[in-house]
Amino acid sequence: MITIKRKREKIFYFLLIPSSVVVFTFILILSVLVYNSIPAYEKEGLSIYTKNIWNPISDQYGGLAAIYGTIVTGVLSVMISIPFATALSIFVNDISPKKVKSFLVNLSDLLAAFPTVLYGFWGLLSLGPFLSRTLFTFLSSNLGLHQTTNGPSILLASIILAIMITPFASSLIREVYFQVPRSFEEAVYSLGLGKWELIMLKLSYIKKAFLGAYALAFGKAVGETVAVSLTIGNVLNISPNLLEPGYTIPSLIISQFGTAYGIQYNVMFALALFLVVIGFIFIIISKLILRVRS
Amino acid sequence: MKGLSTLAAVVILIIVVIAVAGFFFVINSQGGHSTTTTSTSSSFSTSSQASSSQTTASSQISASIVAGGSTFVNPAMQVWVKDFQSNYSGIQVTYSSVGSGAGVNNFLLGAYDIGATDAPPPSNLYQQLTQKYHEVLTIPDVVGAEDIIYNIPGFHGTLNLTADVIAKIYLGQIQYWDDPAIKALNPYFNFPHQKIIAVHRSDGSGTTFIFTYWLYISSQSWRSSNVSYGYTVNWPVDELGNGLGGKGNDGVSAYVSQNPYSIGYVEAQYAIANNLTPAAVLNPSTGEYVLPTQASIETAIQNANLSSLPSSLTIDMTPYLSVFLNVKAHNAYPIVSFSWLLVKVNYTDKSKAEAIYLFLKYIVTTGQTELPTGYLPLPSNIQQLILQNLKLISYNNMPVYTLVS
Numbered sequence A: 001m002i003t004i005k006r007k008r009e010k011i012f013y014f015l016l017i018p019s020s021v022v023v024f025t026f027i028l029i030l031s032v033l034v035y036n037s038i039p040a041y042e043k044e045g046l047s048i049y050t051k052n053i054w055n056p057i058s059d060q061y062g063g064l065a066a067i068y069g070t071i072v073t074g075v076l077s078v079m080i081s082i083p084f085a086t087a088l089s090i091f092v093n094d095i096s097p098k099k100v101k102s103f104l105v106n107l108s109d110l111l112a113a114f115p116t117v118l119y120g121f122w123g124l125l126s127l128g129p130f131l132s133r134t135l136f137t138f139l140s141s142n143l144g145l146h147q148t149t150n151g152p153s154i155l156l157a158s159i160i161l162a163i164m165i166t167p168f169a170s171s172l173i174r175e176v177y178f179q180v181p182r183s184f185e186e187a188v189y190s191l192g193l194g195k196w197e198l199i200m201l202k203l204s205y206i207k208k209a210f211l212g213a214y215a216l217a218f219g220k221a222v223g224e225t226v227a228v229s230l231t232i233g234n235v236l237n238i239s240p241n242l243l244e245p246g247y248t249i250p251s252l253i254i255s256q257f258g259t260a261y262g263i264q265y266n267v268m269f270a271l272a273l274f275l276v277v278i279g280f281i282f283i284i285i286s287k288l289i290l291r292v293r294s
Numbered sequence B: 001m002k003g004l005s006t007l008a009a010v011v012i013l014i015i016v017v018i019a020v021a022g023f024f025f026v027i028n029s030q031g032g033h034s035t036t037t038t039s040t041s042s043s044f045s046t047s048s049q050a051s052s053s054q055t056t057a058s059s060q061i062s063a064s065i066v067a068g069g070s071t072f073v074n075p076a077m078q079v080w081v082k083d084f085q086s087n088y089s090g091i092q093v094t095y096s097s098v099g100s101g102a103g104v105n106n107f108l109l110g111a112y113d114i115g116a117t118d119a120p121p122p123s124n125l126y127q128q129l130t131q132k133y134h135e136v137l138t139i140p141d142v143v144g145a146e147d148i149i150y151n152i153p154g155f156h157g158t159l160n161l162t163a164d165v166i167a168k169i170y171l172g173q174i175q176y177w178d179d180p181a182i183k184a185l186n187p188y189f190n191f192p193h194q195k196i197i198a199v200h201r202s203d204g205s206g207t208t209f210i211f212t213y214w215l216y217i218s219s220q221s222w223r224s225s226n227v228s229y230g231y232t233v234n235w236p237v238d239e240l241g242n243g244l245g246g247k248g249n250d251g252v253s254a255y256v257s258q259n260p261y262s263i264g265y266v267e268a269q270y271a272i273a274n275n276l277t278p279a280a281v282l283n284p285s286t287g288e289y290v291l292p293t294q295a296s297i298e299t300a301i302q303n304a305n306l307s308s309l310p311s312s313l314t315i316d317m318t319p320y321l322s323v324f325l326n327v328k329a330h331n332a333y334p335i336v337s338f339s340w341l342l343v344k345v346n347y348t349d350k351s352k353a354e355a356i357y358l359f360l361k362y363i364v365t366t367g368q369t370e371l372p373t374g375y376l377p378l379p380s381n382i383q384q385l386i387l388q389n390l391k392l393i394s395y396n397n398m399p400v401y402t403l404v405s
Helices: A002-044 A064-095 A098-113 A116-133 A135-143 A154-178 A182-190 A195-205 A207-223 A226-232 A249-259 A263-293 B002-029 B048-052 B074-087 B100-109 B123-133 B163-171 B180-185 B206-218 B220-224 B236-240 B248-258 B268-273 B294-303 B318-324 B350-364 B380-390
Strands: A052-055 A060-063 B063-069 B091-097 B114-117 B136-151 B197-201 B243-246 B262-267 B280-283 B288-290 B336-344
Touching: A002 A060, A002 A263, A060 A064, A060 A263, A064 A098, A064 A154, A064 A195, A064 A207, A064 A226, A064 A249, A064 A263, A098 A154, A116 A135, A116 A154, A116 A226, A116 B248, A154 A207, A154 A226, A182 A195, A195 A207, A207 A249, A207 A263, A226 A249, A249 A263, A249 B100, B063 B100, B063 B350, B074 B091, B074 B350, B091 B350, B100 B114, B100 B123, B100 B206, B100 B336, B114 B350, B123 B136, B136 B206, B136 B248, B136 B268, B136 B294, B136 B350, B136 B380, B163 B180, B163 B197, B163 B206, B163 B220, B163 B236, B163 B280, B197 B206, B197 B248, B206 B220, B206 B262, B206 B318, B236 B243, B243 B248, B248 B262, B248 B268, B262 B268, B294 B336, B318 B336, B336 B350, B350 B380
Parallel strands: B063 B091, B063 B114, B197 B243, B197 B262
Antiparallel strands: A052 A060, B114 B336, B136 B262, B136 B336, B280 B288
């Protein structure tokens, strides 16, 4: 008995290593971010979050345009992605034949694993010009939004992000949807309801997990770097017109980090910290929602 | 089980302590951002050691040089590195093409021995460099030019532009191609009423520095706006939604070729490589519209007033940026400049000092005859000036040129 217990203890210590690495990494990253942000707060104050300027010559920095772009592309991409990811989850679980299901599931997992730079170049070179001729032209002639570029814009970046997070969100929703108990389905059918009603009831049954999945997808979207940088246009522009180019925090960091010196370097960290806070809030929200469900 | 969880808590506590220690280690190892650590402390160490060492046969020097920066100079640098290493097998040179701003920054942080940049570091950055390294050489390595590229569907012939029109486009004061100011320069084309998309660099870049510096000295409108010049500037056109920022010269060329009715600026090399049509730019010194060609860039170099350059290159070179800009000569292209290398003067590692001296000497002499097509060599009097300055490179304040030549 004692030897078995010792063995278990050994395994326990062994398991401590990977889990403590997570703690270690988190503390290290967060403390580097906070430490490097402090000079920026001291010099520029909170104007790094409230002003729109990026001027290394006069040493004035404000990432409001990037914050605006990050939140708008994040929210918009989730909104675009919801109907597609939901429809895909319902289709593979309830409607498609088994063979089609495994094909679709594998394909969507493959899409989720694609390098993001591929989405970026595809968006820049092919989807952008295509949408510019079709959807963007339609929007500009019907809604009066002025279209300037041949693609690169906040809307294009959001659409690219939506395409990227759909397989991810769909895989989360698909699994929860699949776990709805068989007895629930039987109960629905025994009431004489059809497939449509069943799908609607199942969706309302999993609606909290659904929200959690989207909170995670949002976190993924706001953190995306390369694909957004290639499709958003990288300019400090705050405009309600989504057909104009803009910036996001990750694309600002990837553009400017290599060349930042002095206080600019610290401002980058302060913006990165803001990104961590946004991501953190959404993970907490999603966890809370998932906890309430169980 | 209680003992077990106490142990677990202890282990986690130890890990947290290690994390905090690691954090301070990281902070200390990146000195130079918030706390400037000087590296001149060892300047006074034994000079007897230096005098006792014998002249090393050049081919036996074993050292590694880490260099990086400018994307413009990269193709030439790759040729130089290969050629140089075939003569000095013991010297390992690596060059990373990461962009001028990153080149200067990594040089400041101590990650690079040689920082390559298309524009000398701005005065405030140069001060930081001299604070850290005491003396820094800023030496030219090749001559480059900048093209103004554009994409106007249906336009044939040559687009004429002046610095003031280009400045007003990037300031957002000229927003449409059929603006009277553009029509006046190009009366033979019926421009459409289309918005001008002004493409610029999104990363810090020497190309942006030269471009904005040229606008600054050539256009009253640019001077009166307070955009000024630098690796990164705050582009007024962006706030109107008509700007686009591309990463690197290739990012800018991609955006210009992808977006009809756009305009941008790139290194001449990239315009040639990507088949982009350059505009003819007004040289305010002569009143001529000049296209960037091998001949017009050479004319600018040959007629530049080189006597205005200082004899010592260990000073802030920003004021001398304009030597090749707007050169007064028939058919001289107005936006021509040097690309530069930044190196420390004094080293505490003897073989590194020797290796750097040899590599730089190679670049300004043999290297200038090994340039890939499209690059223009340094004028011979500039080569002489640099060779004189390279003699300053020393190990513990002892010049190394006598040891290796």
